[in-house]
Amino acid sequence: MVTDDGSRTLLDSDSSLAWHSESGALAESRHVYLDNSGVNQRLQQGKVTRVLEIGFGTGLCFWLTASAACRGKAQLDYTSFEHRLMPATVLAQLNHGEIGECQPAYDRFSTLILDSPDLATGELSCRVDSVSLNLVTRDVTDTTKLPGALDAVFHDPFSPEATPEMWSQELFVRLFGQLKPQGRLVTYCVKSSIQRLLGHVGFEVSKKKGPPGGKREVLVATRPG
Numbered sequence: 001m002v003t004d005d006g007s008r009t010l011l012d013s014d015s016s017l018a019w020h021s022e023s024g025a026l027a028e029s030r031h032v033y034l035d036n037s038g039v040n041q042r043l044q045q046g047k048v049t050r051v052l053e054i055g056f057g058t059g060l061c062f063w064l065t066a067s068a069a070c071r072g073k074a075q076l077d078y079t080s081f082e083h084r085l086m087p088a089t090v091l092a093q094l095n096h097g098e099i100g101e102c103q104p105a106y107d108r109f110s111t112l113i114l115d116s117p118d119l120a121t122g123e124l125s126c127r128v129d130s131v132s133l134n135l136v137t138r139d140v141t142d143t144t145k146l147p148g149a150l151d152a153v154f155h156d157p158f159s160p161e162a163t164p165e166m167w168s169q170e171l172f173v174r175l176f177g178q179l180k181p182q183g184r185l186v187t188y189c190v191k192s193s194i195q196r197l198l199g200h201v202g203f204e205v206s207k208k209k210g211p212p213g214g215k216r217e218v219l220v221a222t223r224p225g
């Protein structure tokens with residue numbers, strides 16, 4: 001489906017689950033994840049940056065982050081978990097390569113992701129220029145190994161109602177431990193119970209204004225230190 005800012009996302013007609021806000025997939029991804037995490041700014045400053053994403057989905061967040069790294073000529077190490085990778089034909093139709101200024105890099109990543117036999121074994125590691133992607137096609141809640149020294153976690157699973165296991169104390173404790181001091185977990189969900197849980201785990205939690213035309217508020221949880 002086409003969202004209000006002209007960018008495309010997916011909608012599961014059976015469950016009514018949407019992969020992004022219908023008000024604007026691009027605006028949401030930029031604001032909630034790239035900007036609120038501080039990742040966009042780090043990449044513009046040419047800083048080495050490590051990101052973990054929960055929910056690769058359509059690859060939009062990855063692609064926006066990779067584009068920012070290309071522009072800033074900064075090293076980006078990006079790990080993303082996705083237990084149900086979309087078929088190549090579906091991802092290709094979204095053509096996120098139109099967004100950003102790095103179409104050649106997009107084409108190279110698309111080929112690597114869509115043609116990789118490694119994905120069948122659960123993990124693809126690839127690099128294009130200064131950007132490395134580790135795409136793990138497994139359930140993140142079943143995985144013992146998560147990357148460390150993270151600058152940011154893009155926490156982008158479906159809602160707590162749809163996937164309560166993705167919003168558990170156990171998972172938040174693990175994510176907290178993988179972040180650097182001052183690293184940030186960012187998400188669209190501002191439910192009070194989730195804010196309390198993140199605070200209980202040790203994060204400093206604050207609400208920020210939401211993206212243009214989208215949710216009123218979104219969340220930033222910072223590991224103190």
Ligand SMILES: C[S@@+](CC[C@H](N)C(=O)[O-])C[C@H]1O[C@@H](n2cnc3c(N)ncnc32)[C@H](O)[C@@H]1O
Binds near residue numbers: 059060084157158
């Ligand atoms: C809201 S979408 C993510 C959108 C994505 N960040 C993007 O830029 O397109 C949520 C994604 O989380 C994935 N997901 C849900 N539960 C998961 C789990 N236990 N492990 C890994 N991925 C999961 C879903 O399959 C879905 O693709």
